[in-house]
């Protein structure tokens with residue numbers, strides 16, 4: 001008898017954790033466009049050198065057992081009627097009996113002129129590498145004895161969007177640059193701006209944690225501009241608007257953390273979606289009109305979850321066990337399960353020395369929170385084998401940031 005074919009699309013939190021739980025139970029193929037998983041919550045630490053690529057981006061070869069067949073390719077189209085999936089570099093479409101959609105989102109530039117072309121996104125290892133290179137290059141270009149105001153102009157970076165991502169990133173960048181100024185005996189200070197359309201930083205996070213975030217932004221000398229909209233980017237300048245006044249600044253780099261939108265492959269599907277284009281799923285994670293198709297993570301709107309969980313790794317990670325359980329139940333002809341998903345707590349890294357953690361309704365910050373965050377995230381990495389290797393490396397080898405050295409000395 002042939003085993004049912006399960007196709008999982010997307011090798012992030014939703015896809016990988018579903019594949020790991022299903023491994024061995026059916027004929028499973030995972031299709032994804034990279035050769036490694038990425039633990040996105042620690043991409044900031046990768047930028048600063050506090051962690052290395054192998055800690056947070058293990059290859060699928062290392063993670064997935066022989067029971068999961070992995071294809072590295074880009075999904076271009078899904079045909080829910082023919083039950084096939086087309087890939088960019090595979091001639092023939094793949095057929096499936098059951099489909100799991102976990103393709104995640106993409107950066108949303110909200111139509112700002114020049115944003116897609118000139119800003120840096122921050123979602124992949126390569127984006128962090130490019131940002132680090134930009135920071136180093138801007139420092140390398142400063143001749144010794146340059147006047148402080150000129151240095152400040154030439155080492156100006158902006159981060160767009162002051163959600164958790166923008167705050168984590170801007171404090172990390174500012175700390176790295178401040179440290180580099182001391183090491184290189186440069187005059188003055190770097191300038192890191194954080195630009196937010198809304199009234200507050202970390203909208204959606206509670207007041208308890210915002211106190212630590214505000215404090216960290218101050219300590220890292222990040223210049224916060226709320227009620228400010230970026231309206232235009234060019235190769236080396238950006239323009240922003242605050243209460244009707246426009247200003248244009250020269251910049252060495254603008255990083256865009258201003259939002260996430262639907263994956264274009266999911267956008268093309270003619271199925272039920274909410275007004276943000278997110279797939280509406282049943283409490284079992286199945287698509288309403290296609291009971292052999294499950295969706296989870298950023299592409300799925302699941303009603304029975306704490307609203308702040310939408311678009312988080314926390315939710316995708318928790319949904320993966322429900323998805324795996326229900327795929328098995330479906331195959332065995334058993335009743336499918338439902339679950340309510342809750343916040344597991346918040347942990348946010350703030351600069352290279354601090355973090356803030358909200359757990360059990362209580363928030364704490366500082367160096368202790370930084371250690372707690374490392375411990376918490378060790379436990380969330382995929383597979384025991386990987387957790388043990390990484391945990392031992394952090395415990396024995398430490399998690400110190402890597403200074404921004406001149407380009408020739410960077411590794």
Ligand SMILES: Cc1cc2nc3c(=O)[nH]c(=O)nc-3n(C[C@H](O)[C@H](O)[C@H](O)COP(=O)(O)OP(=O)(O)OC[C@H]3O[C@@H](n4cnc5c(N)ncnc54)[C@H](O)[C@@H]3O)c2cc1C
Nearest residue numbers: 010012013014033041074075103104297298311312313314
């Ligand atoms: C820098 C950063 C930091 C974050 N920090 C946190 C945090 O601290 N806490 C938290 O809860 N959440 C955090 N998030 C959000 C979290 O990463 C996402 O909510 C989560 O990854 C969603 O999981 P997913 O499986 O839906 O999608 P993803 O994890 O994004 O996985 C989607 C996968 O599909 C692949 N893919 C996409 N399109 C295609 C295609 N056409 N063909 C083939 N493969 C494709 C992608 O490369 C990716 O591997 C962060 C996100 C970022 C970018």
